Amino acid sequence: MSITESESYHKDLEKQTVGDLLKGINQEDKSVADAVEASLPQIEQLTIATVNRMKLGGRLFYIGAGTSGRLGILDASECPPTFGVDHNTVIGIIAGGDSAIRKAVEFAEDNEQQAWEDLKAFDITSKDVLIGIAASGTTPYVIGGIKKAKEEGILTGCICCNPGSPLASACECPVEVVVGPEFVTGSTRMKAGTAQKMVLNMISTTVMIQLGKVEGNRMVDMQLSNDKLVARGTKMIQDALNIETSEAHELLLQHGSVRQAITNYKKK
Structure with missing residues (x-):
C-alpha cells in the first residue's frame, strides 16, 4: 500500500x-x-x-x-x-x-x-x-x-x-x-x-x-485590480521615492504599475 x-x-x-x-x-x-x-x-x-x-x-x-x-x-x-x-x-x-x-x-x-x-x-x-x-x-x-x-x-x-x-x-x-x-x-x-x-x-x-518580476521584496508588476492593491502600490512608490502619498498615488494611476511609476519618475 x-x-x-x-x-x-x-x-x-x-x-x-x-x-x-x-x-x-x-x-x-x-x-x-x-x-x-x-x-x-x-x-x-x-x-x-x-x-x-x-x-x-x-x-x-x-x-x-x-x-x-x-x-x-x-x-x-x-x-x-x-x-x-x-x-x-x-x-x-x-x-x-x-x-x-x-x-x-x-x-x-x-x-x-x-x-x-x-x-x-x-x-x-x-x-x-x-x-x-x-x-x-x-x-x-x-x-x-x-x-x-x-x-x-x-x-x-x-x-x-x-x-x-x-x-x-x-x-x-x-x-x-x-x-x-x-x-x-x-x-x-x-x-x-x-x-x-x-x-x-x-x-x-x-x-x-x-524573471525580474520582483524588485527588492516588492511586487512591482502586480495588477491594480482593487483599492487594496492600489493602496499597496502607492505605499511602494512612496517608500521608494520618498514622496508624499498623494503624489505617489497620482504617479501610480498615471503609469499603471509600480515599476513604470518609479522608472519614469527617476527619468525626470
Missing part, C-alpha cells in the same frame, strides 16, 4: 472532542514543512530547469486531477495579478475540464490520453515546461500527459507524496514530498495538499523573481 493511502496514526476520530481533533490535525500539519525541507534539492533542480526554459520564452503548465488539479489552477491563476504576467504564461489544467474545479467529474483522472489532448489545445511546444501534480504519483491522466510531453521534448517534472512512484519515474525532475499517513486515512487534500501548495508557491514565486 502507498504511504498516502496508509492508515492514520489517529484512532476512533468520531469519539474525540472538537479540541482533540483540531490538535491532532495541527500536530500532523506541523510535519509538512519538514517534509518539504527534505525535498529542497529536488525542488531546486526543477525550479532552475523551469527558469532556464522560461527565460527563453517558454511557458509553465500544471496538470492534475481533483485536489491536485485545483491547486495547480490556483497557483497559475494567481501569477497574473501578483506578478503582472500574461494569463498564458502559467497555465493550470484539471482532469475533466473547468467544471471539475467545483464538482468532481467521475473517472476523469483514469483517462491516460486526455491530458495530452488538453495540452495540445494550448499549442504546447518543446520550449515549455510541464509539471504533473498527483499526491499518489499513480494518476493515469497525469502520467499519460507527462510521458507524451517527454516524448515531445518538453521538460517534465512532478510533485507527488509517495516515494518511487510511476509518475516520478516518468519525468526528468521529480519532487517527492513524503508527508506520511493523513489524519483521516487517504484524505490527501490534507497534508499532501498542503505540501503541494507549499511547493507550488516556492516554484512559481522563485521563477517570477528570477
Whole structure:
C-alpha cells in the first residue's frame, strides 16, 4: 500500500472532542514543512530547469486531477495579478475540464490520453515546461500527459507524496514530498495538499523573481485590480521615492504599475 493511502496514526476520530481533533490535525500539519525541507534539492533542480526554459520564452503548465488539479489552477491563476504576467504564461489544467474545479467529474483522472489532448489545445511546444501534480504519483491522466510531453521534448517534472512512484519515474525532475499517513486515512487534500501548495508557491514565486518580476521584496508588476492593491502600490512608490502619498498615488494611476511609476519618475 502507498504511504498516502496508509492508515492514520489517529484512532476512533468520531469519539474525540472538537479540541482533540483540531490538535491532532495541527500536530500532523506541523510535519509538512519538514517534509518539504527534505525535498529542497529536488525542488531546486526543477525550479532552475523551469527558469532556464522560461527565460527563453517558454511557458509553465500544471496538470492534475481533483485536489491536485485545483491547486495547480490556483497557483497559475494567481501569477497574473501578483506578478503582472500574461494569463498564458502559467497555465493550470484539471482532469475533466473547468467544471471539475467545483464538482468532481467521475473517472476523469483514469483517462491516460486526455491530458495530452488538453495540452495540445494550448499549442504546447518543446520550449515549455510541464509539471504533473498527483499526491499518489499513480494518476493515469497525469502520467499519460507527462510521458507524451517527454516524448515531445518538453521538460517534465512532478510533485507527488509517495516515494518511487510511476509518475516520478516518468519525468526528468521529480519532487517527492513524503508527508506520511493523513489524519483521516487517504484524505490527501490534507497534508499532501498542503505540501503541494507549499511547493507550488516556492516554484512559481522563485521563477517570477528570477524573471525580474520582483524588485527588492516588492511586487512591482502586480495588477491594480482593487483599492487594496492600489493602496499597496502607492505605499511602494512612496517608500521608494520618498514622496508624499498623494503624489505617489497620482504617479501610480498615471503609469499603471509600480515599476513604470518609479522608472519614469527617476527619468525626470
